[in-house]
Amino acid sequence: MNEPRPRTVLVIGGGASGNAVTVLLRRAGIAVELIEAKPDWNVLGSGITLQGNALRVLREVGVWDKVRESGYAVDAVGLAAPDGTVFHVQQDIRTGGDDLPPIFGMQRPRLQEILCEAVLESGATVRLGTTAEELVQDASGVTARFSDGTEGRYDLVIAADGVGSRTRAMIGISDKPEPTGMAIWRVPVPRPESVERMQLAYGGPCYIAGYCPTSKNTIYAYLVEANRDRASIDPASYADEMRRLAAPYGGAWPEIAASITDPAKVNYTWFDRLLVEGSWHRGRVVLIGDAAHVCPPTLAQGAAMSLEDASVLAEMLTAEQDWGSLDALLTGFYERRIGRVRMVVEASVQLGQWQLDGVRDADAPGLMGRTMSVLKETP
Known part of the structure; x- marks a missing residue:
């Protein structure tokens, strides 16, 4: 009796969702080849806030112990006035279950490093500096032609190539990300002794001035404002510009602002929104993560949704x-x-829109609470 032919998958994109789905499929004995356009497989950025439902998937992938050693667990969020006066401390819902923190901060490059290590340990084939230039489908599979002139044959292609996904357009899906009207300044800085939890200040020159611990010694600080023409902002001035925006804020912000000195560590990006409707696949090519959906980080659920995609798709496959x-x-x-x-x-976009519109009586806590309660359920 002939042995069944091994199932083969091409994963396009080595970010969080692509790495996670690779590890989970390899665990089931499925042959996976992962290609990543970047030659060094790294990510930019400062910090990342992970909710419990993201941690639940990271535990499933098998990296939670390393993640836990590399970040900072938080169980509450302080809501403050621009002068630093805390008017409410909100205990967060444990969306990953009672045995995982409700909020976890860490450096984004460290999370990527941990996931990349897991991919390599899984035995997956990894090709860096490589893109898929053409995908030709028939009834039994997909032939992929790569930027290095080679080609491969696969049962399934999983496109996890991010918000700017080339694969999305390649398979005929015309949806594109749209700016929400907001932008964010982010930077990693030393943790002031007074900072023990995540805190958000609303109002002042920015819509939000926030920070989240990412280790015993570091935090991830950010300022959300109306988006500007990026071409009008000299990257060499990023540190000066972020200090200027931070100057009116009280509490820990004077110490934070004084630490913002290296413009190369400051990241400035617009908030986008995307939700591909109808289906996320065409034939044997399927989109996951930011290739299929993007939301502003007002709920800190972007990475969680991408990781959940990886978990659910791997489970079904x-x-x-x-x-x-x-x-x-x-x-x-x-x-x-x-x-x-x-x-x-929709909830993430609505929270931002209320701020853009200056709605003072918006039920933001209610919307956040209702959303998080649903996210406690297994996806």
Whole structure:
């Protein structure tokens, strides 16, 4: 009796969702080849705030112990006035379950490093500095032609190539990210002794002035404002500009601002929104993570939604032994994810829009609480 042919998957993109789905599929014995456009497989950015439902997936991937050693757990968020006066401390919902922190801060490059190590340990084939230039599908698989002139044959292609996904357009999905009207300045700085939790100040020259501990010694500080023409801001002035915006804020902010000295460490990005409707696949190519949906970080759920995509898709693929036709499975994946993802995208955008519109009586705590309560449920 002939042994069944090993199932093969191409993962395009080595960020959080691509790395996570690779590890989970390899654990089931599925052959995975991961390509990443960057030659060094790193990520830019300062810090990242992970909610419990993101940590739940990281535990499933097998990296929670390393993550826990590399960041800082927080169980409450302080809400403050611009002068630093805290008017409310909100205990956060444990969306990952009672045995995981509700909020966890860490440096984004360190999370990427941990996930990359897990991919390499899984035995997946990794090709850096490589892109897919063409995907040709037929009834039984996908032929991918790569930027280095080689090609490969796969049962399935998982496109995890981010908000600017080339694959999305390649398979005929025309949806594109749209700016929400907000932008964010981010920087890693030493942790002031007074900082023990995440804190958000509303008002002042910015919509939000916030920070989150990322280790015993560091925090991730950020300022949210109306987006500007990036071409009008000299990157060499980033540190000066962020200090200027931070100057009116009280509490820990004077110490934070004094530490913002290196413009190379300051990151400035616009908030985008994207939700691909209808389906996330065409034939045997499926989008996950930021390639399919993007939301502003007002709920800190972007990475969590991407990681959940990886978990759910891997679960469904490993449970299905017959990959003769994947259309029903991939349609089921979309149907299982779309309601939860839509809720997060719409709530995240709404929270930002209320600030843009200056709505003073908006029920932001209620919207956040309702959303987080739903996210406690297994995706």
